[in-house]
Amino acid sequence: xxxxxxxxxxxxxxxxxxxxxxxxxxxxxxxxxxxxxxxxxxxxxxxxxxxxxxxxxxxxxxxxxxxxxxxxxxxxxxxxxxxxxxxxxxxxxxxxxxxxxxxxxxxxxxxxxxxxxxxxxxxxxxxxxxxxxxxxxxxxxxxxxxxxxxxxxxxxxxxxxxxxxxxxxxxxxxxxxxxxxxxxxxxxxxxxxxxxxxxxxxxxxxxxxxxxxxxxxxxxxxxxxxxxxxxxxxxxxxxxxxxxxxxxxxxxxxxxxxxxxxxxxxxxxxxxxx
Amino acid sequence: xxxxxxxxxxxxxxxxxxxxxxxxxxxxxxxxxxxxxxxxxxxxxxxxxxxxxxxxxxxxxxxxxxxxxxxxxxxxxxxxxxxxxxxxxxxxxxxxxxxxxxxxxxxxxxxxxxxxxxxxxxxxxxxxxxxxxxxxxxxxxxxxxxxxxxxxxxxxxxxxxxxxxxxxxxxxxxxxxxxxxxxxxxxxxxxxxxxxxxxxxxxxxxxxxxxxxxxxxxxxxxxxxxxxxxxxxxxxxxxxxxx
Numbered sequence: 001x002x003x004x005x006x007x008x009x010x011x012x013x014x015x016x017x018x019x020x021x022x023x024x025x026x027x028x029x030x031x032x033x034x035x036x037x038x039x040x041x042x043x044x045x046x047x048x049x050x051x052x053x054x055x056x057x058x059x060x061x062x063x064x065x066x067x068x069x070x071x072x073x074x075x076x077x078x079x080x081x082x083x084x085x086x087x088x089x090x091x092x093x094x095x096x097x098x099x100x101x102x103x104x105x106x107x108x109x110x111x112x113x114x115x116x117x118x119x120x121x122x123x124x125x126x127x128x129x130x131x132x133x134x135x136x137x138x139x140x141x142x143x144x145x146x147x148x149x150x151x152x153x154x155x156x157x158x159x160x161x162x163x164x165x166x167x168x169x170x171x172x173x174x175x176x177x178x179x180x181x182x183x184x185x186x187x188x189x190x191x192x193x194x195x196x197x198x199x200x201x202x203x204x205x206x207x208x209x210x211x212x213x214x215x216x217x218x219x220x221x222x223x224x225x226x227x228x229x230x231x232x233x234x235x236x237x238x239x240x241x242x243x244x245x246x247x248x249x250x251x252x253x254x255x256x257x258x259x260x261x262x263x264x265x266x267x268x269x270x271x272x273x274x
Numbered sequence: 275x276x277x278x279x280x281x282x283x284x285x286x287x288x289x290x291x292x293x294x295x296x297x298x299x300x301x302x303x304x305x306x307x308x309x310x311x312x313x314x315x316x317x318x319x320x321x322x323x324x325x326x327x328x329x330x331x332x333x334x335x336x337x338x339x340x341x342x343x344x345x346x347x348x349x350x351x352x353x354x355x356x357x358x359x360x361x362x363x364x365x366x367x368x369x370x371x372x373x374x375x376x377x378x379x380x381x382x383x384x385x386x387x388x389x390x391x392x393x394x395x396x397x398x399x400x401x402x403x404x405x406x407x408x409x410x411x412x413x414x415x416x417x418x419x420x421x422x423x424x425x426x427x428x429x430x431x432x433x434x435x436x437x438x439x440x441x442x443x444x445x446x447x448x449x450x451x452x453x454x455x456x457x458x459x460x461x462x463x464x465x466x467x468x469x470x471x472x473x474x475x476x477x478x479x480x481x482x483x484x485x486x487x488x489x490x491x492x493x494x495x496x497x498x499x500x501x502x503x504x505x506x507x508x509x510x511x512x513x514x515x516x517x
Contacts, residue, residue, distance in 0.1 A: 173358065174364065177362035180325055181352070182348050183348075192364055195366045
């Protein structure tokens with residue numbers, strides 16, 4: 001069947017694909033050509049090219065930028081597990097229905113409302129400048145610590161809501177089946193609901209990770225010399241914006257593959273469900 | 275062991291599902307509940323397993339009222355197994371892990387002994403080749419049999435079956451009914467909500483016809499299914515039409 005002559009449907013579809021490919025090729029070429037011709041015709045192009053796309057400066061600053069990027073990766077890496085743990089704890093606290101845990105529930109709701117409601121940069125400022133302002137001794141005045149805290153607080157509020165939607169998405173019949181066997185509330189959650197819930201929200205949490213990776217750059221405002229800060233230093237030093245372009249390229253190097261990976265996970269999940 | 279439901283009332287909002295519902299089940303007895311959709315069959319089973327609290331009335335298990343509000347339901351649920359129409363296996367666990375979860379958490383049984391016992395159950399019900407399969411790798415009939423094994427692994431005194439073959443392809447119904455016949459032959463106490471009249475006729479000690487949240491008629495299977503006293507039962511079984 002497979003090595004036989006293509007069917008009429010296959011021939012027709014191959015034909016369609018060929019024509020679609022041609023059209024996409026021609027329109028893309030026209031678009032690129034227009035940019036190449038039109039952009040340099042802008043009056044400020046020569047100046048912009050010199051101060052943003054200066055190959056010489058990029059080469060000189062790129063190794064330093066990469067070195068600074070290690071800090072972004074490090075802050076990201078230790079924030080991530082903290083966010084996952086706190087986010088899950090908040091999600092569980094928010095759904096706690098025992099009357100003794102009422103304060104915990106209210107606390108979790110207030111926490112999530114507050115930290116989802118304030119711009120990240122404000123949290124970074126308030127915590128990053130405010131707490132070291134208490135005059136704490138080293139190392140407890142480090143902007144690395146308090147910057148991390150600011151990110152963890154903000155992101156765990158979002159992640160908590162994602163986990164909660166995952167928990168809600170597990171069908172009531174699953175709880176009923178587990179409950180009917182005599183399992184207690186904690187066991188039902190731990191062995192039946194959470195494993196399914198966490199798996200379902202992996203793609204959504206991947207998107208949060210990508211956002212987090214970028215928001216680490218906000219810590220540059222309170223001190224840590226990470227990528228954005230380092231690019232700013234070079235900019236002042238060399239009176240040229242090219243290091244910013246370099247920084248952008250470095251971020252994309254991480255975030256684009258991560259985005260594709262998240263999309264891949266999402267697509268796989270969709271296939272598995274249908 | 276004897277189960278008595280006495281004057282059970284249960285409403286979902288304005289929907290009065292069980293109206294002073296009463297039923298006695300003796301040890302080793304197999305009772306089939308028949309009746310139209312919405313007559314309360316499922317609700318009876320779910321209240322016995324304490325998945326739904328009753329509004330009023332008593333459920334006496336060995337003379338103890340298990341429907342008493344505030345009673346810890348967990349130890350009672352362990353004594354009563356239930357199997358659902360839609361299997362409700364845990365999709366992220368293998369068949370064997372589905373079965374082992376509750377005994378592992380609730381019964382004081384050595385892991386090796388539990389593994390042996392669970393292996394034996396799979397063997398008995400012809401599923402020993404599927405222990406490491408996930409639910410989505412099993413057919414509906416196999417999944418439902420695993421669900422039955424999962425309930426049996428807690429060594430229940432009573433088994434409740436809530437239309438367990440209704441979601442199955444016709445050709446898979448037989449394998450599940452076979453499992454239930456074996457349980458009946460072992461004198462397991464069973465309450466079976468079912469639309470399988472042939473199974474009821476052959477396996478039930480007693481058949482109860484439900485309508486509007488009450489038992490309108492009950493008796494020995496053969497008698498009730500061939501010559502019911504009530505016109506409502508005759509209509510439900512379509513006895514007049516076949517003549």
